[in-house]
Amino acid sequence: MTVVLGIETSCDETGAGLVAEGRLLGDALSSSMSEHARFGGVVPEIAARAHLEAMLPVVREALTRASLDLSDVGAVAVTAGPGLSTAVQVGLASAKAFAFALDVPLYGVHHLAGHAAVDVLEHGPLPPRCVALVVSGGHTSLLLLGDLARDPIVHLGDTADDAAGEAFDKVARILGLPYPGGPSVDRAARDGDPRAIAFPRPLTRPSDPRYGFSFSGLKTAVARWVEARQGAGGDLPVADVAASFQEAVADTVTRKAVAACLDHGVDTLLVVGGVAANSRVRALAEERCAAAGIELRVPPMRLCTDNGAMIAAVGDLLVRAGAPASELRIPADPSAPL
Ligand code: KG4
Ligand code: ZN
Numbered sequence: 001m002t003v004v005l006g007i008e009t010s011c012d013e014t015g016a017g018l019v020a021e022g023r024l025l026g027d028a029l030s031s032s033m034s035e036h037a038r039f040g041g042v043v044p045e046i047a048a049r050a051h052l053e054a055m056l057p058v059v060r061e062a063l064t065r066a067s068l069d070l071s072d073v074g075a076v077a078v079t080a081g082p083g084l085s086t087a088v089q090v091g092l093a094s095a096k097a098f099a100f101a102l103d104v105p106l107y108g109v110h111h112l113a114g115h116a117a118v119d120v121l122e123h124g125p126l127p128p129r130c131v132a133l134v135v136s137g138g139h140t141s142l143l144l145l146g147d148l149a150r151d152p153i154v155h156l157g158d159t160a161d162d163a164a165g166e167a168f169d170k171v172a173r174i175l176g177l178p179y180p181g182g183p184s185v186d187r188a189a190r191d192g193d194p195r196a197i198a199f200p201r202p203l204t205r206p207s208d209p210r211y212g213f214s215f216s217g218l219k220t221a222v223a224r225w226v227e228a229r230q231g232a233g234g235d236l237p238v239a240d241v242a243a244s245f246q247e248a249v250a251d252t253v254t255r256k257a258v259a260a261c262l263d264h265g266v267d268t269l270l271v272v273g274g275v276a277a278n279s280r281v282r283a284l285a286e287e288r289c290a291a292a293g294i295e296l297r298v299p300p301m302r303l304c305t306d307n308g309a310m311i312a313a314v315g316d317l318l319v320r321a322g323a324p325a326s327e328l329r330i331p332a333d334p335s336a337p338l
Pocket of ligand 2: 111115136137273274305306
């Protein structure tokens with residue numbers, strides 16, 4: 001049995017996880033989120049410095065939680081991209097140092113493969129084919145997955161502009177809700193009416209790209225609506241705006257994800273990434289998958305956002321499939337394609 005140490009530093013979370021044979025043995029996380037709050041978004045230099053400070057304590061904490069020693073680690077997996085360049089490089093340099101010092105193989109991992117693979121730790125092996133809806137602060141993608149250790153990931157569609165999480169963060173700012181915006185909007189929407197305002201469902205006409213997303217127009221529609229209301233001197237119904245915006249996002253992403261499954265004859269949908277933590281996205285995905293006879297798999301909330309366990313999960317699949325290790329000199333690939 002090989003214990004894989006996974007390291008994730010692509011954005012503002014420093015994550016370490018230990019996985020063997022599809023089982024999560026222990027993990028730990030440190031976030032620099034609060035340091036970015038006053039800037040309204042992640043500042044790469046601040047994130048990189050925070051990763052450097054947190055790296056060894058986080059790895060030590062993960063080992064402690066797993067009751068393991070560093071010498072028990074048999075392979076190291078690390079996010080090689082995509083992500084913030086300076087942030088990815090801190091994780092990659094650390095992972096190389098661990099692999100070199102321990103004389104164990106190193107695996108450079110695609111961040112999105114990690115978001116998909118993490119579900120294995122909770123719900124067991126993935127079926128031979130599935131569709132993954134990756135909705136996070138940096139990505140909104142529909143992927144067709146085969147065997148994650150052997151087959152290339154097929155990219156079905158992407159966002160033309162903002163990612164879904166980014167739209168949540170920007171709308172939160174428009175509504176004066178605290179950063180990070182996703183959880184704030186989700187909370188505010190609980191008391192609102194999702195049908196109060198008919199915000200647009202972007203790229204859902206028959207002539208639009210079937211698996212394409214676009215959220216910048218939706219965000220602008222929210223901003224315009226808020227400006228008009230404030231210009232007229234009216235009170236801002238924050239809960240209704242939050243609920244109506246959230247409904248537009250949830251409706252769009254779940255509709256396209258289910259269509260992708262049906263088009264490709266796939267009967268399993270994975271919904272992953274930070275926005276998979278959204279209560280309405282989850283509820284609507286459940287409803288629509290049930291209606292279409294599709295099995296829905298959503299990892300537990302704490303594994304939905306960036307973490308080290310998801311990278312270890314990919315490393316574990318690669319180790320067990322006997323995949324070749326990466327070279328110790330692999331570069332960071334911040335804008336890694338699929
Ligand atoms: O996957 P993640 O941790 O990082 C990236 O790889 O981007 O996703 C972070 C994003 C943020 O934009 C955050 O606002 C959003 O996920 N998010 C949510 C919720 N929780 C986190 N969006 C909507 N509803 C939530 N409950
Ligand atoms: Zn992510």
